[in-house]
Amino acid sequence: MLLIHFLYSKQFGYTSHPSKLFGSFFITSIWIAKSLLKGHSPSPMDGKRKIASGPKLGDEMSVLAIAARLKLLREALDWSQTVMAQRIGVQLSTWNNYELAVSPIPWRTALKLCTVTGASLDWIYRNERGLMPVNLMEKIEELGATG
Structure with missing residues (x-):
């Protein structure tokens, strides 16, 4: 899990001070576990990006x-x-x-x-x-x- 935390933090551009690494590691581990239980691969962008399958003009500012x-x-x-x-x-x-x-x-x-x-x-x-x-x-x- 520490390796996964390290890879995610480097990929998405945020770093942790060594003294904060354990707390950040713990939060990241919980977040990854919840994502995996939901049946999809975890991403820090979850809930923020969706793939448009076609024109959806209902919510005009989405x-x-x-x-x-x-x-x-x-x-x-x-x-x-x-x-x-x-x-x-x-x-x-x-x-x-x-x-x-x-x-x-x-x-x-x-x-x-x-x-x-x-x-x-x-x-x-x-x-x-x-x-x-x-x-x-x-x-x-x-x-x-x-x-």
């Missing part, structure tokens, strides 16, 4: 809903993930993580996305359609109805 809108936007523009990533200046894997809701899109990246695509921050983060270009919103709605 990471899943934002990810679904990012995917709809890209598909409405008929761009591949590679093209989208290049145009907004991020790695392909980073864009893929945004679309899968593995990590939320930072506001600066979202702002760059708005500049490149014409989409609005209100639509990306809150599904407010008011400032979206009409032709782009029509394509998104068409995709949302079929996707």
